[in-house]
Amino acid sequence: MCKQIKKIFVLVIVIPFIFCGCWDQVLVEKTGFMTIVGIEPAPQGNLKLTYAMPVIDPDVTKVKGEIFDIEANLTRIARDNVNRRSGKNMLAGKIQLVLYSKELAGQGRIADINSIFERDPSDAILAWVVVVDGSPRGLIHQTEENFTDKPRPALYLNEILERAVSTASTYESRIYSYDLISMAPGIDNIAPLIKITDKSVEVKGSALFSNKKMVGTINAQDNGLLMAMMKTLKNKKYTYNASIPSEAYEAYSEKQTSAIQLNQNSKKINISIQNNKPIVDIYLDFSGYADEYKWDNLNDEKEIKKLNEHLEKEIQEDCQRIIGYMQSIESDPIGIGDMIRAKNNSYFKKVEWQKAYKGAIISVHVKFNLIEYGDIQ
Amino acid sequence: MVEDKNLNINLFNDYEKNFSIIDDTLKDCPDIIRRKVILNSGKKGCFFFVQGLCDIDLFQRDFMTPLLNLKKLDNDEVKYLPNKIPVAGLTFPLVIDSLIQDILAGNAVFICDGLTCAISCTLKKYEKRNIKEPEGEKSIRGDHDGFIEDMATNIATIRRKLKTPNLKFKDFNVGAISHQIISVAYLDNLASPSLLQIIADKINQIDTDSLIAIGYLEQIIADHPNSIFPQYLATERPDKVIAGLLEGKFVIMLQETSFVMIAPVTYHAFTQAPEDYTTHWVGATYLRLLRTIATLIALFLPGIYIALLSYHYYMIPLPLLVSLAQSRTKVPFPPVIEAFLVEFMIEMVREASIRLPSFITASISIVGGLVIGQTAIQAGVASDLMVIIIAASAIAGFTMPTYDLGISIRLVKYVVMICASIFGILGVVVPMVTLVAHLLVLESLGEPYFQPIAPFKFGDLKDTYIRAPIRYLKKRPDIAKPKDQERGKKNG
């Protein structure tokens, strides 16, 4: 009796292994893993999607990647449609970039579309969220077909975006961070902005959002200063194109501008509420290396002091300009609303932050120190 | 035939009767020489000895000559015989059965008319192997002697290295036909008597014809005979034995085998090489860590690879994924079949190379490498990354210092591969957990097998995955429950 039960138990364990069809098996050579998705709006609220995936069959040598265009009302329906056409099973686990067009971003539908990535556990939520100035479909087709001197589009775009982040030309926004910032009150998103030019793709700067809708753009140079105010410029190689103080004596060159590499030492934000208006003071402390300057001008303490003061003024003007622009479009990527919510919660609950942000008085105070200037004076 | 008749009887007074009984029992044994003599006093006598086991020179000079020169020999004279016969081992057996056992063991026996006891002396000489380093356990800086089949030499080797009166040997007799002796060596002031009692009980219950190799003994007295992990350490090196004795462990030696067994052991004893203690501790720690990582690679790398390829493609970084997918499109099989094909080919080469004489082994390895590596990839039977992974795990399996564990690791690897092909990464985690559970449950002579990980003994960890400097190795490990925990007291 005992032996019989043991035999039955062994059979019960073994039989599933024999009969199993390896239900969930996803063989890598039968999978088309999409690397880039491009989404733009279509009439009647539909979406125009473009999928790009690398070609892995050895007998196909002419093209490096495959592109599918489809129009549907949901991303998942579009994917199923494409599955009816493609040579391999299309799966979304390896998506590196999601490209949205400016119109779609302006309509505020990015957060909705992102929900499919969060829902499926095998999807990548580390993909970039990028806004395209133009048509993503056009960009994908052009990079795939015409760019013969560049690596694979997904890797190429990944590379330029990562390098842009490391030089503070844009902000690293991935699906998970995009989503959690959309949900959080008092802080708005930023996404990289790219545009296709003749033979390459350029990272133009960042796109600014207000309440999930895209409302403005900021160029790469200003983005560095915005980074300094938002998070920090530490570990980033940001080069600031500054003008030279007019009194600077020069002997050998006619240069009017210079290039200074800025390192951020610290950032402090003080917030207080007076007369029902938020007063914000941002203190920034920079130190810099003079990368490109006039010949023979920095040997003197006085010259350096003049340069420091001049640069402080210039950076401050630029920062104020950026903040003024952001206030006018009601976009708050620095997260001042979030800080007010944290420290002065009662005030935050009373007002609608978008409107109050416009009227807030934000001033920037900059300190700058030139540390070194390379091999010549 | 001997067992049928009851020979547990004393020698008779009648010489002819004694002779006929012994001769009858030993008939058809032409290697047992019967040398009849007539003594000076006119009495008849006979010498019995085995031709290949007895030292003829000493027999003639030291046993036959004094006996033949005696004036008279009767029951009174037997008292003075030890002074007249210059032989080291001299006994006077009374029972015919023990007489015959003595003859078969290699002694020379003399029976005589008028004597109620026989005279038996130990003059053994037979062909033995030279002491040389065992083939399977070589060491670079350690000593190069090993055990041989003759137990007296083995005992002498141990005695040479541990000159203490506390070194004791306890003998047992096993084997209904082979009559072998099992000798259990231990240090009296260190070993735990309860463990000795457990060993004695186990050995006393053995009922078999003969123990041909040490493996037979191991499988009979193991705590868990169905487990693939060995619970006793079999070795041919004396330095491992000495180290074990000094930690309070027991060494079980079997007559006519060159392997001895050390008990009780933990799992980590199988991953330690004698080399670890002869070199500096930094290098030894590095080698130990390397071996641990190699074990993990040998066990789980093919399984993880199959799981990632078949179920979790998104875990592989993108550049690797593209080239991987490109290489896999040429192969018509799913990954698990391909893995087993390559593994099977490697196993066949390995098994074949054991059987062949050594001068062909080199060419077999070249053929095997070329066939398995290059041609299989070009024919599209295997992909290159798969061959690399399977070869890496096979080589990692070879780093095990002991042979027993190598087979266990290979078996577990196959189970992991099959489960991974059905369940993905879950099929790697569940066999891993089951393996750890199995190791936790195993016991070696009643002591937990997976010490010092579980039950956790922090002090013993210094000698498992790392090797602490010699000055920290002062305490004996707890596995054998030694009576004296510290090494090296001044009074020896």
Add this chain to the structure above:
Amino acid sequence: MDSRQNQITSSQLMGFIVSIQVGTGALTMPAELARVCGHDGWISILIYGIAITALISLIISLMNRYNNKSIFEITKLLYGKYMGNSLNLFIVLYLWYSTCISLRSYTNTIHIHLLRSTPTLVLCIFTIIPTYYLVWYGLKYVARFSLAIYLSLTFCCLLFFLVFKDLRFNFLMPIGQSGIEGIKSSFSPCIFAFLGFEVISVIYPEITNKKKAMKYAIGANLITTLFCILLLLVVTSFFGEEMLKKSLYPTITLARAYRAPIIERMDILFIAMWLPVIAMTTRGYFCVTYYSINKLLNLKKKGVYLLVFTTITILLSNLPKSISRISNYTNVMMIAGTSFLMLLVISYLFSFVRRKGVKPHV
């Protein structure tokens, strides 16, 4: 050999308790707490952790009043034979129910994250193999194995350090926004997270050095409390309150959101490390249930009964048909657990009144 098989030491007890408590709790608890009390979940955990520590000391002092008895014998002594027997039946049923529910949650997690199409029955059978093997040999080996939880906890803490630079501590402020109502309404998820220590009352006779049992049991609870607080702090400051309200398994999403240097995605590694932890909850309850069935019914032939028990557990755990139903069942388990704790407190107070069999263990 039977009696030696089940004996555990106090430090093994600590690992055992931690392994039952951390498990399913750590995965879903942050989301539940966010839904109930916003970003102040960690304060609730702290308060309830301290309360449970007091409760544990109460339980152990109850056990110490009787000489080497488990809760089954104590109920019979305190409440008489019939009521004691029915209470014992309820306790065993509660333990069995917990086993089935935790097995089902475990299979659910695997089903969602790893293998979507594999039938749950096959998953159940496959993952219950190590549990079956260990419980066959006894409580001692289950407790020995549960020491592996420290390894997984260390790995999880490592993950927390890796995501450190992405944390926004402003999400945690203002502290105390949800107030007393938040703490009151977070009773249910918090108690569910800490549930698991009540098995001390069942296996108390098997602990060898009882003098240190109190110290180790409280230590176990402290470890769980600290780990839960750390988890909550990191998860809340990473995701923010709003996002947390919408997610289901925030810990795994945290692992998905970290970009590792070479392997890009870390979530499968994390899940592979965390799966044994969830399984240990099931294993703990499974072992204690089997042990108590053995003790109450005095069974002889081990093999058959373990097999029958396993089969019934697997079948019962397949009963809930969908995830939303599972939350109902876990609610029932939480209520049953709380009533078991109430029973223990009442028994402690009652044992001063009815002193039959009270012999403080020296």
